[in-house]
Amino acid sequence: MNALRAELRKALSLPAVWAGLAVTLFGSTAIAVLNSGRGKTAFETALGGMPLGTVGAVVIGVVAFSHEYTANNADAGGGRQITTTLTVTPQRIRILLAKVMAIVLLVVGSAAVTLPVTIGITHLIVDTTGPGVSFGDAIARCLGGTLYWTLMALIAFAITVILRNGVIPLIVLIVNSSVVSVSFLLSKLTSLAFWLPDVAGLRLFSDVMTVEGALDAGPGGLVMTGWAVVFCVAAGFVFTRRDA
């Protein structure tokens, strides 16, 4: 519990985490506003900004761990925070669990603010007389979107732990959440690509962006969760066995 509190305080003291939260909230809102008046229902308009939320989640997941490895100013000894963290909490699995919980809390929190705000705004400015989504469907897709963001953040976190470097996960995961997603391109060549983590989870929140053949929300969500668990277990294995 103390470890979790420490990790949350550390994460919230990072400007990059706030930047990630801001990208999620303001980016999604801005896209939703710009997207309004294009003939889509209010709900679809609100979810149009989901890719920006994914970027925000990825940034949070990566930075929450990569900052531990950033060398301090050489004038202040050039140390890395990870040595302090390990001195204070020598149980390495506990550190990882605390980090995972802190990331989940931050991402779920950002979704809990962002999704109602964007949906509220689009309901105010988009003509809602047309056929809308049922309430249960809307809730399911919002929860699905939250799960997608959380899992992406955890995958980003686990890759960062394994590589001890934030640049590669940032590039790979931001590219893959954009329209030039490599996984999406692969899915045109082989249907096996629908089992890749980012494509598998797409239907959790969207049914317009996906092409024929993608996994449904239920199985896709399970596949994506499986990927996140595998990555996190691998990260735990590596982190407990390696010099910091």
Add this chain to the structure above:
Amino acid sequence: MRLGNVVLSELDKLRTLPITVLTMAGTITVAAVIGAAQRRAAAPVDVVPYVQAGFLLLGILPVGNEYTGRQFRTSLIAVPARGLLAVGKTAAAVVALMLTAVAAAAVQYALDTEAEGIGRYVGMTAYLMVIGLLAYAIALLVRHLVPALVGALCLVLILSPLLAGLTEHARWLPDRAAAELYQPTDAALTGPLVAAAWIAVIGAVAIRRFHRSDG
């Protein structure tokens, strides 16, 4: 102190930085793999959007690397004339970007069975260099690797396509404007000029900061 020496030293820094060499090799490999995979695809896609992430990183590294440790101070001790240092660094970044862009475009040209002419590939090289220079200017302005990287990636890969679907004014964004270099439209000259203006404005503010700020 001659400009040639400064450029050579900046090139030396880039060459000895493993991540630059890895980025160049990785970008060319991605270009080759996607290009080769497209030969089997029914509807080939444009490879350029998929490799621009590599050029964004390559543009950011020469600056991002200076500010990760104490290197910037060492650089200033060696080359106290900041303007000269900025020019040398930019020249070295242009060389690295050009080598990678030429290699990536050459790979596409070699893989393209029905290449209609070399013009499109020259445009592709120019476009990729413009993208890299944009990232370089952003990095010089922001002075930190991760914010510059996330900012540039979001601008080019997320915001630009999203906005392009929403409003036609998105064509004024730097990457959309520069894309006219290899996807010619009727306004073939305006696009590159708009992109150059973006880079010039960001670069001018960045170089002013480079001159005025502490190391």
